[in-house]
Amino acid sequence: MSVNKSNIFFIINPISGGKKKSSLPSLIDQYLDKEKFAPIYAFTEYVGHASELAEEAEKKNYDIIVAVGGDGTINEVASKLVHSDKILAIIPFGSGNGLARFLNIPLTAQKAISLINTGKHQVIDTAELNGKKFFNMAGMGFDAHLSSVFAGNKKRGLKSYVELGFKEITTYKAQPYRIDIDGVKYDNDAFAISIANSSQYGNNVYISPKSSLIDGYLDVCIIHPISLVKLPVLAFQMITAKTHKSSLVKIIRGKHIKIERNAPDAVHLDGEPLQLGESLEIKIVPASLKILSN
Numbered sequence: 524m525s526v527n528k529s530n531i532f533f534i535i536n537p538i539s540g541g542k543k544k545s546s547l548p549s550l551i552d553q554y555l556d557k558e559k560f561a562p563i564y565a566f567t568e569y570v571g572h573a574s575e576l577a578e579e580a581e582k583k584n585y586d587i588i589v590a591v592g593g594d595g596t597i598n599e600v601a602s603k604l605v606h607s608d609k610i611l612a613i614i615p616f617g618s619g620n621g622l623a624r625f626l627n628i629p630l631t632a633q634k635a636i637s638l639i640n641t642g643k644h645q646v647i648d649t650a651e652l653n654g655k656k657f658f659n660m661a662g663m664g665f666d667a668h669l670s671s672v673f674a675g676n677k678k679r680g681l682k683s684y685v686e687l688g689f690k691e692i693t694t695y696k697a698q699p700y701r702i703d704i705d706g707v708k709y710d711n712d713a714f715a716i717s718i719a720n721s722s723q724y725g726n727n728v729y730i731s732p733k734s735s736l737i738d739g740y741l742d743v744c745i746i747h748p749i750s751l752v753k754l755p756v757l758a759f760q761m762i763t764a765k766t767h768k769s770s771l772v773k774i775i776r777g778k779h780i781k782i783e784r785n786a787p788d789a790v791h792l793d794g795e796p797l798q799l800g801e802s803l804e805i806k807i808v809p810a811s812l813k814i815l816s817n
């Protein structure tokens with residue numbers, strides 16, 4: 524490793540977003556400022572590998588660790604960098620790229636690499652659900668169900684995600700939840716509950732338009748049970764970033780959230796599905812991750 528230059532480690536998910544990345548090291552070679560940076564690359568080979576690579580890299584002499592992929596890859600890498608002095612950078616290559624879009628990181632690899640050259644970064648809040656970290660969005664109900672079904676789907680990418688969404692939405696039933704947000708109780712049937720750190724799921728689909736990564740709060744977005752005919756209205760409100768004014772969604776800000784469900788079920792953390800029990804506990808971890816942003 525170089526002593527004069529910043530050491531930078533690229534962790535590349537070769538399957539995220541359904542896009543090939545074999546030429547990425549040569550693109551990085553071309554656009555990264557080699558006067559400032561000494562790059563090293565690794566391609567992930569399985570689920571969880573990005574997390575292992577990041578854990579090793581965190582202990583070494585790297586200044587910046589780059590997640591190349593979508594929100595799932597970022598989650599694996601960032602989980603090992605919370606409260607670290609290392610800076611996380613992102614080259615967005617996911618299906619949705621929620622966190623990268625929120626941070627205004629360019630979606631073209633060449634421009635995202637050029638942003639790394641500037642070294643501009645900030646310290647953002649992170650969050651935990653039953654002790655597992657998330658950075659952009661966690662959720663339960665329909666969005667967790669969809670992530671769970673999508674994970675078993677052979678095809679990646681936005682098109683297959685949307686196709687699957689249309690198929691699943693016709694049969695999904697709202698669930699009852701008992702919710703406690705900073706000591707205030709709410710009993711609600713919900714189609715889905717999203718816990719927002721940033722404002723969007725990805726693809727500029729906004730569930731919580733007013734969310735901030737630096738306010739020390741999460742936004743609990745309760746999507747009320749909804750009829751199929753009202754779904755286009757909700758979809759329009761999400762695309763136009765108006766859900767905070769919607770009668771179809773209730774958004775409550777909080778730091779410590781407890782949710783009880785009737786049975787174990789799926790949740791998602793940054794779009795990656797996971798089966799958990801009835802009781803969920805979610806906390807904000809303020810100002811805990813250094814991240815490169817625009």
Ligand SMILES: Nc1ncnc2c1ncn2[C@@H]1O[C@H](COP(=O)(O)OP(=O)(O)OP(=O)(O)O)[C@@H](O)[C@H]1O
Binds near residue numbers: 594617620680
């Ligand atoms: N070599 C690999 N083979 C199979 N899966 C992998 C490999 N490397 C990483 N993964 C897994 O790929 C999954 C998807 O990654 P990621 O979320 O970054 O992309 P995406 O789902 O296309 O994008 P987004 O989350 O933005 O919608 C992650 O769960 C990650 O652990």
